[in-house]
Amino acid sequence: MVASIFLGAFMGLLHPAVSHSLSSRTLAEDGISVPRLKTDFKKGDTPAKWAEGYPKKWGSEDYRFQFNIPDPSDTFNAMLTEDEKYLAMFNGSHATFVDVNSKTTISTFGLSSGFVEVGLAIRSIPQGGYEIFTGGGSTIHQRRVSSDLKLTGDPVSYPGDMKALQGKRLVTSSKAKFTIYDLSSPNRTSVELKNPPAISDMSFSSDGRYLSSVSWLDMVADLWNTTTGEKIIQFPKANAQNRITRISPDDKHVFNTLGTGFVRVYSLANLTAEPKVLGAFRSWIGTCEWSPDGKYLAAGDSGRMQVWKFPEAQLVQTWDIDFSNSANSSYVRDALHLTWLDNGSKVSWTYRYGRYMYDFESNLKYWWTPGYDDHAWRDGGVSFLKKTGHVATTDGDSRVRLWKI
Numbered sequence: 328m329v330a331s332i333f334l335g336a337f338m339g340l341l342h343p344a345v346s347h348s349l350s351s352r353t354l355a356e357d358g359i360s361v362p363r364l365k366t367d368f369k370k371g372d373t374p375a376k377w378a379e380g381y382p383k384k385w386g387s388e389d390y391r392f393q394f395n396i397p398d399p400s401d402t403f404n405a406m407l408t409e410d411e412k413y414l415a416m417f418n419g420s421h422a423t424f425v426d427v428n429s430k431t432t433i434s435t436f437g438l439s440s441g442f443v444e445v446g447l448a449i450r451s452i453p454q455g456g457y458e459i460f461t462g463g464g465s466t467i468h469q470r471r472v473s474s475d476l477k478l479t480g481d482p483v484s485y486p487g488d489m490k491a492l493q494g495k496r497l498v499t500s501s502k503a504k505f506t507i508y509d510l511s512s513p514n515r516t517s518v519e520l521k522n523p524p525a526i527s528d529m530s531f532s533s534d535g536r537y538l539s540s541v542s543w544l545d546m547v548a549d550l551w552n553t554t555t556g557e558k559i560i561q562f563p564k565a566n567a568q569n570r571i572t573r574i575s576p577d578d579k580h581v582f583n584t585l586g587t588g589f590v591r592v593y594s595l596a597n598l599t600a601e602p603k604v605l606g607a608f609r610s611w612i613g614t615c616e617w618s619p620d621g622k623y624l625a626a627g628d629s630g631r632m633q634v635w636k637f638p639e640a641q642l643v644q645t646w647d648i649d650f651s652n653s654a655n656s657s658y659v660r661d662a663l664h665l666t667w668l669d670n671g672s673k674v675s676w677t678y679r680y681g682r683y684m685y686d687f688e689s690n691l692k693y694w695w696t697p698g699y700d701d702h703a704w705r706d707g708g709v710s711f712l713k714k715t716g717h718v719a720t721t722d723g724d725s726r727v728r729l730w731k732i
Contacts, residue, residue, distance in 0.1 A: 446460075537550060
């Protein structure tokens with residue numbers, strides 16, 4: 328796992344004002360636009376209820392952070408340190424660290440590679456302080472930040488783009504080569520995957536021994552030995568563009584999403600056994616993630632989020648938008664950016680520019696969305712600050728908001 332709580336989003340195309348993009352298939356509650364649902368998550372037979380004061384729109388947050396004056400062409404993204412002490416924000420040329428509790432800026436420094444750089448990950452290091460990974464100019468930069476949040480030492484650069492980061496291992500892609508680096512070794516020893524396809528997504532096992540991969544272009548899914556770079560197995564072909572793969576946190580299963588509208592889930596203990604198949608889905612599976620304990624798998628497609636219990640592969644939750652009264656199907660959008668929070672007791676995703684969160688324990692639901700006069704030009708991320716009881720959202724207007732729950 329990457330030792331940071333990722334909140335940001337990469338630079339995207341300018342989208343129209345949210346007030347112009349909201350479909351007629353929304354229901355106004357206290358002047359706030361929310362999706363009209365056919366089915367919601369529930370506890371037992373009781374559908375989810377709104378948490379007190381919800382739904383909410385931008386402007387009603389408890390606190391708001393921003394780096395520069397927001398602009399549709401910016402490269403803003405943000406992430407929280409795993410210890411929940413600091414918020415790091417990136418604007419393409421600089422990084423700034425803010426103390427989450429005091430709301431004060433502790434340090435700001437330049438990213439001097441000469442290219443626009445996007446924050447990729449932050450992780451704590453044993454000697455104190457943090458390592459930050461940024462990407463720009465087809466190069467990954469690894470920098471150390473001291474405990475007083477100042478740059479120290481020389482940056483380390485890796486050619487290519489980041490494909491995966493877990494513990495001591497980093498995977499980069501450059502010119503059709505996929506290289507696994509051992510970040511714990513003094514010389515950062517590396518091994519290349521042998522005869523790889525055009526890989527589009529990757530996932531490490533929790534111990535870093537295995538790497539799963541899928542290829543959109545070559546329509547294959549594979550499992551690799553990270554020590555040797557050798558392929559362990561190529562899963563049966565589906566003759567479809569494979570989009571997402573994840574090894575479960577308990578290392579019991581690995582799934583591959585297929586362009587045919589299905590998810591195949593294989594047992595890592597018996598790779599040649601028939602997979603469990605989830606679906607059919609309405610469209611491309613835009614987001615799919617295991618819960619932190621590996622006991623649940625959630626997947627989002629067109630206007631819908633579903634959760635299955637494992638190893639039974641039993642469908643247990645469905646969130647489904649009601650489009651029955653709409654004459655224009657072009658407003659259908661995927662549920663995206665799925666994130667499990669608070670050790671799996673909460674789950675969150677985006678629909679259009681709003682963000683939904685469900686609490687499995689309390690059976691309460693939350694919705695944060697732009698107002699009619701707000702503008703958004705990208706999607707964002709989310710995190711839960713357990714120490715303070717806040718949800719942090721990086722929103723489509725290049726701001727980070729804190730919401731007390």
